[in-house]
Amino acid sequence: MRVVLQRVKRASVTIDKQVVGAINHGFVLLVGVHDDDTEADIDYLVRKITKLRVFEDQQGKMNLGLAAVGGEILSISQFTLYANTRKGNRPSFVDAGQPEKANRYYQLFNQKLKATGIKVATGEFGVDMAVSLVNDGPVTILFDTAHK
Known part of the structure; x- marks a missing residue:
């Protein structure tokens, strides 16, 4: 799995001009699934993301977690995280997980995040979304379970 994490002051996702998910400060996660991913990859990411210390403490150091x-x-959900751009100018998405598995893993990932007690808002799998955010820092971190 690949996750691009951005620390944000606020963010929302809109589908057909209707806001379907919104948060105040926290993380926006762009989530891509590969066919080789396992539930252990989900557990790894949930643990790393929910424990990530990138918020400032009283001394101004990135030392606090979500x-x-x-x-x-x-x-x-963002399958384009698995875009292959090595050949030509049109990306190939053959490395992205098959939709059935990708959706199942995306839903399970979100359920496990919610089980930690953190508020989780989502977009919808497989639809065109408009994501709006105010990046904080900016702080952007890439997780790739193929390189843990």
């Missing part, structure tokens, strides 16, 4: 600051998560 729960410590009352942060929230907006999770967005």
Whole structure:
């Protein structure tokens, strides 16, 4: 799995001009699934993301985690994280997970994030979405379970 995490001041996702998910400060997660991913990859990412200390403490050091600051998560499915751009100018998406598995893993990932007690808002799998965010920092971190 690949996840691009962005620390945000606020974020929302809109489908057909209707906001379907919104958060205050926290993380926007762009989530891509590969066919070789396992549930162990989901557990790894949930643990790493929910424990990630990238919020400032009283000394201005990135030392606090999401729960410590009352942060929230907006999770967005994004198969294009597996774009292959080595040949030509049109990306290939053959490395992205098959839709059935990708949706199942995306839903399970979100359920496991929610089980940690953190508020999780989502977009919808497989639809065109408009994501709006105010990046904070900016802080952007890439997770790739193929390289853990």
